Amino acid sequence: SGSVASLTTSLAEDPELARIYREGLIDLSALSDADRYRFDAIAMQNFGAACTIYHLWQAGALLPALWEFRHRGMLWSTRQQGMREWWREWRNTFDEAFRNYVDSLIREGEAAE
Numbered sequence: 001s002g003s004v005a006s007l008t009t010s011l012a013e014d015p016e017l018a019r020i021y022r023e024g025l026i027d028l029s030a031l032s033d034a035d036r037y038r039f040d041a042i043a044m045q046n047f048g049a050a051c052t053i054y055h056l057w058q059a060g061a062l063l064p065a066l067w068e069f070r071h072r073g074m075l076w077s078t079r080q081q082g083m084r085e086w087w088r089e090w091r092n093t094f095d096e097a098f099r100n101y102v103d104s105l106i107r108e109g110e111a112a113e
Helices: 002-013 015-026 033-058 064-077 081-093 096-112
Strands: none
Touching (some): 033 096, 081 096
16 A cells, blocks of 8 residues: 555654654653654554555455555554554544454454463
């Protein structure tokens, strides 16, 4: 997805944005208000793209390899404590099917810990 590629490029090119993302993944409460705003934007872009890809997969309009790549990225994201905290705050922004998918990833990750 272009949105994911854009996010990855931004994180690679902007050390401050990368710092915010890294710290937010560990502990959202450690971020300043300004940094939290930027983290929220990063996470929303990431999960918004994932939601689109999820629905393309569900509709049979995505190659399995592309879905598997994105799914593995979501597995990683949902195992980060800060991202789990973010999801609890923002999950109702997304449709029920995608919420169920992400919630299942979180439960799977918590069971594996």
